[in-house]
Amino acid sequence: MSGYLRIRNLSVALRDSGARLLRSVSLEVAAGEVRGLVGESGAGKSMIGKAVLGILPRSVEVVEGEIWLGDVDLLRLPPAERRKRVGANAALIPQDPLTALNPSRRIGGQVTDRLVDILGWKRAKAEARALELLAEVHIPDPARVMRSYPHELSGGMRQRILIASAFAAEPRLIIADEPTTALDVTVQKQILRLIAAMQARHGTTLLFVTHDLGVVSKVCQSLSVLYAGLMVEDTTVADFFRAPAHPYSAALLAATPKYTDPWASLMPVSEAVIDAVRAEVDAAETEWRDAR
Amino acid sequence: MLLLRTILARLATTAVTLFGVAVIVFVVIRVVPGNPIAMMLPPNATAADIDRLRALYGFDKSIPQQFLIWGWGVLHGDFGTSISLRQPVLGLVLGRLPATLELSVMALVMAVLLGGVAALTGTRKRGTRVEAGIDVANGVAMSVPDFLWGLLLIILFGVLVPVFQISGRVTPDLKLPFTTQFYLVESVLRLRFDLTADLLSHMFMPALALALPLAAIIGQLLKQSLKETMHLDYVTLTRTKGYGENHVILREALPNAILPTLTLIGVQFTFLIGGTVIVERLFSYEGLGNMAIDAVINRDLPLIQGIVIVFALLFTAVNLVVDMTYAALNPRLRHA
Amino acid sequence: MPRSIPGCVMLDGRAAIRRRLGLRLWLSGGWLALVLLAALLAPWISPQDPLAQDLMSGRLPPFWVPQTEPGFWLGTDSLGRDVLSRIIWGARVALIVAFVAGTLTATIGSALGLIAGYFRGWADRLISRLVDIWMAFPPVLFAILLIAVLGPGLMSIIIAIVVIDWTRFARVIRAEAMNQGAMDYVASAQVAGMPRGRIMLAEILPNVLPTIVALLSLEMGISVIVEAILSFVNLSISTDQPTWGGMIAEGRISVHQAWWVLVFPLIALFLTVLSFSQFGEGLKDRFDPVLR
Numbered sequence: 035m036s037g038y039l040r041i042r043n044l045s046v047a048l049r050d051s052g053a054r055l056l057r058s059v060s061l062e063v064a065a066g067e068v069r070g071l072v073g074e075s076g077a078g079k080s081m082i083g084k085a086v087l088g089i090l091p092r093s094v095e096v097v098e099g100e101i102w103l104g105d106v107d108l109l110r111l112p113p114a115e116r117r118k119r120v121g122a123n124a125a126l127i128p129q130d131p132l133t134a135l136n137p138s139r140r141i142g143g144q145v146t147d148r149l150v151d152i153l154g155w156k157r158a159k160a161e162a163r164a165l166e167l168l169a170e171v172h173i174p175d176p177a178r179v180m181r182s183y184p185h186e187l188s189g190g191m192r193q194r195i196l197i198a199s200a201f202a203a204e205p206r207l208i209i210a211d212e213p214t215t216a217l218d219v220t221v222q223k224q225i226l227r228l229i230a231a232m233q234a235r236h237g238t239t240l241l242f243v244t245h246d247l248g249v250v251s252k253v254c255q256s257l258s259v260l261y262a263g264l265m266v267e268d269t270t271v272a273d274f275f276r277a278p279a280h281p282y283s284a285a286l287l288a289a290t291p292k293y294t295d296p297w298a299s300l301m302p303v304s305e306a307v308i309d310a311v312r313a314e315v316d317a318a319e320t321e322w323r324d325a326r
Numbered sequence: 327m328l329l330l331r332t333i334l335a336r337l338a339t340t341a342v343t344l345f346g347v348a349v350i351v352f353v354v355i356r357v358v359p360g361n362p363i364a365m366m367l368p369p370n371a372t373a374a375d376i377d378r379l380r381a382l383y384g385f386d387k388s389i390p391q392q393f394l395i396w397g398w399g400v401l402h403g404d405f406g407t408s409i410s411l412r413q414p415v416l417g418l419v420l421g422r423l424p425a426t427l428e429l430s431v432m433a434l435v436m437a438v439l440l441g442g443v444a445a446l447t448g449t450r451k452r453g454t455r456v457e458a459g460i461d462v463a464n465g466v467a468m469s470v471p472d473f474l475w476g477l478l479l480i481i482l483f484g485v486l487v488p489v490f491q492i493s494g495r496v497t498p499d500l501k502l503p504f505t506t507q508f509y510l511v512e513s514v515l516r517l518r519f520d521l522t523a524d525l526l527s528h529m530f531m532p533a534l535a536l537a538l539p540l541a542a543i544i545g546q547l548l549k550q551s552l553k554e555t556m557h558l559d560y561v562t563l564t565r566t567k568g569y570g571e572n573h574v575i576l577r578e579a580l581p582n583a584i585l586p587t588l589t590l591i592g593v594q595f596t597f598l599i600g601g602t603v604i605v606e607r608l609f610s611y612e613g614l615g616n617m618a619i620d621a622v623i624n625r626d627l628p629l630i631q632g633i634v635i636v637f638a639l640l641f642t643a644v645n646l647v648v649d650m651t652y653a654a655l656n657p658r659l660r661h662a
Numbered sequence: 663m664p665r666s667i668p669g670c671v672m673l674d675g676r677a678a679i680r681r682r683l684g685l686r687l688w689l690s691g692g693w694l695a696l697v698l699l700a701a702l703l704a705p706w707i708s709p710q711d712p713l714a715q716d717l718m719s720g721r722l723p724p725f726w727v728p729q730t731e732p733g734f735w736l737g738t739d740s741l742g743r744d745v746l747s748r749i750i751w752g753a754r755v756a757l758i759v760a761f762v763a764g765t766l767t768a769t770i771g772s773a774l775g776l777i778a779g780y781f782r783g784w785a786d787r788l789i790s791r792l793v794d795i796w797m798a799f800p801p802v803l804f805a806i807l808l809i810a811v812l813g814p815g816l817m818s819i820i821i822a823i824v825v826i827d828w829t830r831f832a833r834v835i836r837a838e839a840m841n842q843g844a845m846d847y848v849a850s851a852q853v854a855g856m857p858r859g860r861i862m863l864a865e866i867l868p869n870v871l872p873t874i875v876a877l878l879s880l881e882m883g884i885s886v887i888v889e890a891i892l893s894f895v896n897l898s899i900s901t902d903q904p905t906w907g908g909m910i911a912e913g914r915i916s917v918h919q920a921w922w923v924l925v926f927p928l929i930a931l932f933l934t935v936l937s938f939s940q941f942g943e944g945l946k947d948r949f950d951p952v953l954r
Contacts, residue, residue: 087565087566088565088566089562089565089566092452092453113570114570117565117568117569117570118568120566120568121566121567121568121569122568124566125566125567126563126566128559128562128563129559130559133558133559133560134559134560134563135560136560136561136564136578136581136582137560137582138581138582139581147564147567148567148568151568151569151573152567152568152569196563339794342791342794343791343794343795343798344798346791346792346794346795346798347795347798347799350795350799351799351807354807354808354811355807355811357811465940465943466936468939469880469883469935469936469938469939469940470932470935470936471884471887471935473887473890473891473894474887474928474931474932474935477910477914477924477928478928478932480914480917480924481917481921481924481925481928484917485917485918485921593797596797599800600799600800600801600802600803601800601802602800603800603802603803603806604802604891604894604895607894607895608894608914615800615802615803618800618803618806619803619806619895622803622806622807622810623810623895623897625810630807633803634799634800634803634807637798637799637800637803638798638799641797641798642798
């Protein structure tokens with residue numbers, strides 16, 4: 035049984051220079067699995083989510099690969115069909131709740147719009163569903179919140195609304211793009227717990243993009259490590275934290291503060307490790323060039 | 327509460343501005359050489375006749391005295407009597423104002439439509455030759471003023487391909503059933519679409535001449551803010567929901583991108599109304615501006631004063647309306 | 663087969679913009695140089711006497727129409743005066759008005775704007791109030807009124823332009839001076855004990871100069887238009903001196919009999935006004951450090 039989301043040999047490159055941002059990445063997320071996608075900033079972890087959802091910036095294009103969502107390759111669909119397919123089966127929990135809601139539209143419309151416009155639900159049914167979900171993410175007085183504008187709500191509230199909105203259509207796949215990075219530390223934990231609980235209840239496949247290994251250890255079952263657009267490790271969380279296979283992963287793990295012993299001295303990723311992984315990236319690049 | 331205070335403050339500044347306009351125009355036109363009184367009388371009129379007429383129009387008093395008398399009258403709705411047309415100024419001005427208002431509003435509608443289409447198309451096709459073409463067209467339309475556009479349109483649609491009327495407001499020998507001066511509005515209300523067509527045919531070129539520079543400004547600014555809005559997170563989030571480019575531009579980006587353009591339209595609309603003066607002249611359109619030029623040429627002091635004050639009122643009213651619309655459209659201000 | 667995400671090809675922004683700007687500057691500058699040359703050399707290059715009337719050869723069509731008389735390249739008006747010669751002589755009035763009125767307007771308006779924006783206080787209140795009052799006048803009507811008061815003539819036109827248009831500079835330069843005045847380099851000059859007047863001229867003026875130059879070029883084009891408008895309503899210079907506006911006014915009346923009397927001066931006016939504004943924009947972009 036193969037995974038719900040399967041990415042094969044995905045390469046994404048800048049349009050004008052042709053420089054690759056993702057280097058033949060392959061990735062599989064089984065149905066109902068929570069997979070972490072880890073790497074430094076600029077490693078390309080967000081780019082994978084964007085490629086799946088079809089929201090790559092205009093300066094960037096997919097140059098090769100397949101993105102299978104269920105039994106279709108998204109990259110082979112015509113644009114309109116692809117949008118509908120993604121809208122009906124996948125959803126995004128964005129990074130910054132302060133900018134991810136339209137300031138001039140009421141919350142209600144922003145939670146129900148996909149249900150009504152894309153999935154063709156009746157408005158009343160969509161609203162009932164939205165109310166139900168807002169209650170599920172512990173929003174007090176959901177009916178009032180539905181009539182509010184984003185600026186009337188706190189950041190934590192808005193992130194809850196975005197989570198509710200992502201789960202509203204019961205998508206098979208949700209991509210969470212650093213969903214707690216922009217929040218206060220106190221709120222981060224609650225939101226993280228909420229996402230995990232919602233995922234468990236709805237059985238959603240979840241791709242969790244983050245730079246925080248601590249977060250991964252709490253919510254994920256498996257993880258993939260990216261460096262400079264190259265997938266360097268793809269393993270289960272249990273194996274990773276016991277014995278990371280790749281030296282870069284090991285260095286990354288050593289550079290992460292431990293919850294058991296926060297005062298332990300942190301090891302910066304050593305230059306030798308960086309050089310090694312760079313060489314790997316260069317080798318992959320040469321191989322790819324030669325193949326073309 | 328805050329809104330009310332803002333409006334009251336605005337009304338106070340408006341009053342000061344109107345007073346300033348009145349003082350300046352009053353002083354400037356009293357330096358006008360040429361004696362309007364003498365022109366009204368036959369050459370054999372006696373000095374006594376002239377004095378009597380001067381007294382009738384109040385020109386025998388000092389300028390501050392004249393101003394007080396005039397100001398008192400204005401506050402009571404009496405703008406004096408036109409020297410050249412020998413009718414009350416208020417009636418004359420109110421008779422012509424609807425023509426100018428219809429022309430200005432028509433031009434504004436055209437500018438918003440043209441500029442809006444340019445901005446939306448440019449955003450839809452951003453980064454392509456289409457956008458580059460729209461940018462060039464905007465640049466040209468913006469740099470050339472309404473007067474020149476009017477002349478070019480006369481050559482284009484009046485002479486080369488004569489499809490529109492190039493002079494007047496309505497074909498002179500038509501029988502008009504109208505009771506107000508809002509011909510266009512009334513022709514529609516009375517379902518006399520033959521007259522509507524005739525009025526539109528006369529109005530098309532002057533309105534387009536007035537609209538083009540404003541359309542370019544709207545097109546450029548709106549496109550710029552649309553393109554900035556298109557990068558924002560909530561627009562991206564909407565894309566992931568399955569919406570296409572058109573929906574994203576129109577329903578997500580446009581309502582938020584439109585606010586800066588709206589403020590701009592306020593100032594620019596007063597410039598447009600100011601432009602009617604020469605454009606009405608160019609197309610012999612019987613509006614307030616055309617009458618104003620005649621009034622200056624005829625040294626018709628009371629009429630000039632009346633028209634200038636009405637224009638100033640119009641300008642300040644437009645600014646007030648725009649500010650209030652802005653407040654009403656912006657949820658953040660509405661709930662403040 | 664790799665498929666790229668549908669979308670549009672990005673042009674390489676800056677290079678393309680720079681190329682377009684360069685072309686714009688050259689084209690507009692070229693036309694303005696041509697007009698300047700025509701104005702300077704009018705007595706030597708105009709093929710006919712611009713004032714010579716000959717009712718026998720009235721309304722001759724331009725040179726490409728058969729059975730027209732040679733020597734009148736762009737035809738003649740209803741009084742038999744040569745259109746080309748009148749356009750060449752008309753360039754003199756247009757450019758004198760453009761340079762003198764433009765420069766005076768720029769100087770006076772910018773000075774008031776600088777004072778209001780840098781010194782603030784009562785000077786700012788007074789100047790801003792004046793600007794408000796000015797903005798409530800229809801400018802064309804104001805100009806016509808002034809000419810009626812001052813009497814026709816070149817001097818009157820120049821005065822009228824300065825009086826109606828100083829606000830354009832005052833408004834923009836006031837805002838810029840306010841921005842500059844809030845910057846650190848001004849504060850440090852103040853701390854160093856530099857007199858306020860010196861700061862305004864030595865520190866702030868050089869920084870708002872690019873804006874003034876761009877506006878000045880724009881204003882020159884506007885001055886040419888205002889002169890044409892005043893000629894058009896028959897309030898400009900004496901009728902026997904050829905001006906573009908005067909020619910256009912005559913051409914407007916006889917447009918159905920002799921279109922060339924309107925079209926050729928109109929083209930001259932159109933290109934000149936367009937060039938002035940594009941030249942100004944081009945200069946401003948040249949000064950713009952982001953594009954440079």
